[in-house]
Amino acid sequence: MVNDVWAALADPTRRRVVELLGSGPSRPSELADRIGTSRPALSRHLKVLRGTGIVTVDLDDTDARGLTYRLAPDGLTALRAWLDQVQAHWTDQLAEFKRHAERS
Amino acid sequence: MVNDVWAALADPTRRRVVELLGSGPSRPSELADRIGTSRPALSRHLKVLRGTGIVTVDLDDTDARGLTYRLAPDGLTALRAWLDQVQAHWTDQLAEFKRHAERS
DNA sequence: TTAATAGTTAACTCTATGGTGAACGATGTG
DNA sequence: CACATCGTTCACCATAGAGTTAACTATTAA
Numbered sequence: 001m002v003n004d005v006w007a008a009l010a011d012p013t014r015r016r017v018v019e020l021l022g023s024g025p026s027r028p029s030e031l032a033d034r035i036g037t038s039r040p041a042l043s044r045h046l047k048v049l050r051g052t053g054i055v056t057v058d059l060d061d062t063d064a065r066g067l068t069y070r071l072a073p074d075g076l077t078a079l080r081a082w083l084d085q086v087q088a089h090w091t092d093q094l095a096e097f098k099r100h101a102e103r104s
Numbered sequence: 105m106v107n108d109v110w111a112a113l114a115d116p117t118r119r120r121v122v123e124l125l126g127s128g129p130s131r132p133s134e135l136a137d138r139i140g141t142s143r144p145a146l147s148r149h150l151k152v153l154r155g156t157g158i159v160t161v162d163l164d165d166t167d168a169r170g171l172t173y174r175l176a177p178d179g180l181t182a183l184r185a186w187l188d189q190v191q192a193h194w195t196d197q198l199a200e201f202k203r204h205a206e207r208s
Numbered sequence: 209t210t211a212a213t214a215g216t217t218a219a220c221t222c223t224a225t226g227g228t229g230a231a232c233g234a235t236g237t238g
Numbered sequence: 239c240a241c242a243t244c245g246t247t248c249a250c251c252a253t254a255g256a257g258t259t260a261a262c263t264a265t266t267a268a
Contacts, residue, residue: 003116010114011226012107015186022193028245041227043246065235065244071194080187082119083180089126090175115256132215145257147216169214169265 002078004052009079013037014045018071021055025070106182108156113183117141118149122175125159129174 009015016035020026026034032042046069049055054075060066113119120139124130130138136146150173153159158179164170 006114006116006119010110012110013226015110018190022190029243038228039245040229040247044226047246060244063236063244067245071190076187076190080191083184083187086122086126086175087180087184117256133213142258143215144217144259148256151216164214167214167266171215 005079008048008052014049017045021069021071025068027066027068109183112152112156112158118153121149125173125175129172131170131172
């Protein structure tokens with residue numbers, strides 16, 4: 001659902017997670033430290049992000065206790081598609097808006 | 105605030121408003137009819153969208169009772185900038201991800 | 209002038225959601 | 239084996255926010 005993606009990224013903490021994962025895969029504990037939140041809170045945020053397909057999980061290679069989270073390849077394409085769609089119509093609106101501004 | 109833009113577009117009704125305004129300026133009553141919600145509810149949604157700079161208001165030319173809402177030129181640029189920023193790092197991650205996938 | 213319309217705001221209710229602390233299973237370390 | 243660590247889930251609380259009804263102002267129409 002596109003709606004889920006919007007709901008997921010509405011939260012600042014989850015956006016911060018996405019930003020951090022953008023610069024490389026990471027583990028929940030590391031993310032919690034960097035963001036400065038508790039592990040239970042972050043775990044639930046990661047669950048939401050997983051549910052939308054924005055991130056994926058794998059077992060850690062070295063330590064089987066740890067998990068590795070990474071950004072999914074197509075996790076944000078729906079969002080970009082929405083923006084493109086609106087802006088497509090919007091471009092025409094800009095011309096009309098300029099005419100309106102000049103008129104007043 | 106970038107946060108405000110995300111919060112504003114987290115709501116499906118407000119996204120629908122943005123979509124409708126993408127295809128042309130409109131009035132609150134017309135938007136309420138098309139979306140199928142009450143006028144008070146829509147009025148508050150428009151207030152939120154105004155507060156983030158996504159839409160602008162003008163008095164109607166013909167009927168001084170009505171208002172004309174339109175998309176603001178730079179209302180969504182912050183959002184697109186965020187997406188671009190994340191995806192910039194992300195592109196490098198994709199290569200790493202492929203290597204990881206081939207390895208497993 | 210009286211009535212109707214456009215839009216907003218206020219007060220209220222209800223639901224969704226984020227944070228916290230406790231507890232759990234699984235894995236590693238002394 | 240005893241113990242710490244990683245990550246998750248559960249139960250609880252507190253807050254934010256979306257919808258509704260009613261009321262209000264301003265403008266138009268009869």
